Amino acid sequence: MEKTLITRKGLCERWGLSYNTICNYESNGTLTRNPNFESPMYYMEEIIKIESLSEPNPLSPMERRSLENKVRDLKRMVDLLQEQLTKYTMINTESVSLLSIVQKCIK
Incomplete structure (x- = not known):
């Protein structure tokens, strides 16, 4: 207790x-x-x-700015990677579709 x-x-x-x-x-x-x-x-x-x-702020202004910049950069990277993943997914879908057409033509 x-x-x-x-x-x-x-x-x-x-x-x-x-x-x-x-x-x-x-x-x-x-x-x-x-x-x-x-x-x-x-x-x-x-x-x-x-x-x-009386507890001090754990981050100095410089540390806070540094972390904010890092977060901003990481968000940009995530956006870029999501964009690339979307493109790869579209390419993959098109490839599967083309393979399906080719297989039908071969049969």
Whole structure:
């Protein structure tokens, strides 16, 4: 079962922050303490949300542009290959048709 609350000590360890820093986050409204417990407990849902806000974008603008260019190039290649496949399919169909005609003439 997933934990829904975390202690202040657990949060200090999780975030690598001091006890006082966590208290400051609580007093300035960054963290909401669960009022139903004497010892400080915080909602895991809120902790996870805060953690997700600080995650950096995994792609730099240059990496993103590079990947977008690669996607564009790959789409062009797919279009070209589909076009060639269509031509080969038409040639194959014509060849089979001609073979059929030739076989009928031979018989």
